[in-house]
Amino acid sequence: KQEVTQIPAALSVPEGENLVLNCSFTDSAIYNLQWFRQDPGKGLTSLLLIQSSQREQTSGRLNASLDKSSGRSTLYIAASQPGDSATYLCAVRGSSGSARQLTFGSGTQLTVLP
Amino acid sequence: EAGVAQSPRYKIIEKRQSVAFWCNPISGHATLYWYQQILGQGPKLLIQFQNNGVVDDSQLPKDRFSAERLKGVDSTLKIQPAKLEDSAVYLCASSLKGLVHSQTDTQYFGPGTRLTVL
Numbered sequence: 001k002q003e004v005t006q007i008p009a010a011l012s013v014p015e016g017e018n019l020v021l022n023c024s025f026t027d028s029a030i031y032n033l034q035w036f037r038q039d040p041g042k043g044l045t046s047l048l049l050i051q052s053s054q055r056e057q058t059s060g061r062l063n064a065s066l067d068k069s070s071g072r073s074t075l076y077i078a079a080s081q082p083g084d085s086a087t088y089l090c091a092v093r094g095s096s097g098s099a100r101q102l103t104f105g106s107g108t109q110l111t112v113l114p
Numbered sequence: 115e116a117g118v119a120q121s122p123r124y125k126i127i128e129k130r131q132s133v134a135f136w137c138n139p140i141s142g143h144a145t146l147y148w149y150q151q152i153l154g155q156g157p158k159l160l161i162q163f164q165n166n167g168v169v170d171d172s173q174l175p176k177d178r179f180s181a182e183r184l185k186g187v188d189s190t191l192k193i194q195p196a197k198l199e200d201s202a203v204y205l206c207a208s209s210l211k212g213l214v215h216s217q218t219d220t221q222y223f224g225p226g227t228r229l230t231v232l
Contacts, residue, residue, distance in 0.1 A: 004156070034220070036223075041225070041226075041228075042225050042226075043118070043205055043207075043223030043224050043225045043226055044157070044205070044207075044223040045223070046220050046221070046222075049220060089156055089157075091156070101159045101162065101170060102157075102159065102221065104156025104157050104158070105156050106154065106155050106156050107156055
């Protein structure tokens with residue numbers, strides 16, 4: 001059974017700092033990996049999706065990397081802003097079975113202080 | 115384009131009562147998902163529909179939870195009777211393809227329904 005772990009559970013940084021969020025998963029046979037953002041009282045918004053054949057994806061100030069062999073992914077946020085404050089969730093999609101459901105980590109709650 | 119709609123946004127009930135949640139996915143999306151997110155945890159898939167057929171309901175507590183997707187569009191999730199441990203946010207998501215082998219098929223989430231069971 002796939003298990004996804006995110007460390008740290010919470011992180012507080014001053015505005016402008018570069019930061020890295022970590023995600024690890026136990027089964028390396030994945031289809032893809034996604035990073036989501038969740039704001040209080042709102043649903044999840046997909047930030048980046050990395051296919052199993054890819055090593056990284058970039059969108060604006062965000063860069064996500066994937067190392068399948070070690071079961072790790074990182075989300076790098078450059079020049080953090082208070083608007084980046086949210087919970088960031090990592091999710092992996094399995095490569096076997098017709099359903100290929102997403103398995104989520106518990107998230108990292110990020111606070112960027114002005 | 116309009117996003118995934120859910121109602122109600124909040125619901126408070128007493129244990130042993132019943133409750134129903136409604137979801138309207140993005141138009142044209144074949145696959146619909148219901149997730150349960152307990153405070154401090156990531157979402158857990160309860161059930162996945164492809165059009166109006168169930169693809170995966172392995173984590174749905176079938177003794178008390180039920181779900182249907184009418185005509186392959188809207189969906190309802192019901193809990194009867196509710197327990198204290200059912201307190202959570204219930205998220206609905208949809209994706210364009212679902213089962214089709216597309217590595218880039220993304221799920222779009224609604225705002226969720228926050229259920230409190232007293």
